[in-house]
Amino acid sequence: MERFIIYRRVSTRKQGDSGLGLEAQDRDVSIFLESYAEVPFEVIGTFTDVESGSKADRPELTKALELARKEGATILVAKLDRISRSVAFIATLLEDKRVGLRVAAMPYADKFQLHIYAALAEQEREFISKRTKAALAEAKARGVKLGGLRQRTAEANKVAAVQADLRANKIAPTINERRKAGATYQAIADEFNTLGVTTARGGKWHPTTVKNAEARLA
Structure with missing residues (x-):
């Protein structure tokens, strides 16, 4: 029987207090468990951080990973960027044989595919950041x-x-x-x-x- 540890993350305290963002994550996780998880399964814990996805030292994530290693359980997240926005962090996690990782929004993705997606997502975020800075610099040059x-x-x-x-x-x-x-x-x-x-x-x-x-x- 596969055992899951649900990990959720929101970026701001306002989102955490209001539930904004958490409801969508809970919905996606529920769809995965109902439609894609092997039966029987067990959810042995749920952890939630109110932190940026760029931070690796998140207290609730640390607890979730410790429990996963101890129990041989699988971390389940709604989307890959909930676990981290760092491709290096995700790559290290995927190499950890003591921890399984499943993404609700990509129910059939294996570790290799998750690594590729993380790398592409990081490249896109970096490009968007540079493009935004370039657009603002052009506006400033025009006297705006x-x-x-x-x-x-x-x-x-x-x-x-x-x-x-x-x-x-x-x-x-x-x-x-x-x-x-x-x-x-x-x-x-x-x-x-x-x-x-x-x-x-x-x-x-x-x-x-x-x-x-x-x-x-x-």
């Missing part, structure tokens, strides 16, 4: 004052629009192929969410966001 809240919001919206355009171009082949095959916007959104593909803002896909991405391609 970035100190005011309204101006910062406007610039952030411009950057978000650029990111949305780039993401739309990146996923264009998938959307076109699925639409030609008769897939609905809902079906495409479900596929993206299952694979752990996020929107330009890092959120979940919905029929409207798929349709908007398709419109951007046009």
Whole structure:
């Protein structure tokens, strides 16, 4: 019987207190346990951190890993970035033979696939960060004052629009192929969410966001 230790993470205390973010993680984990886990299974613990995913010294994660090594259990997370945003940390964890790792949003992914996905996600975050800094530098060079809240919001919206355009171009082949095959916007959104593909803002896909991405391609 496989035993699971559920690990959840939110980035801010506000999210932790309100449950915002935790409900979505709980939902994904429940779907995995109900649809993909081998029966019988047992959940022997649940741990939650309110910390940035870039930090490796998270107290609840440390407890979860210690329990996993002691009991020979599997760490179960909703998405890979809940365990860490560092590809080095994930690679080290995947090499630990005393700890198993399963990701609810990628129920069939093996360790090699998880490592590849972590590396690609880290590259994308690094590129987005550099692209955002470049866009703000260009705005400053044009004489735009970035100190005011309204101006910062406007610039952030411009950057978000650029990111949305780039993401739309990146996923264009998938959307076109699925639409030609008769897939609905809902079906495409479900596929993206299952694979752990996020929107330009890092959120979940919905029929409207798929349709908007398709419109951007046009």
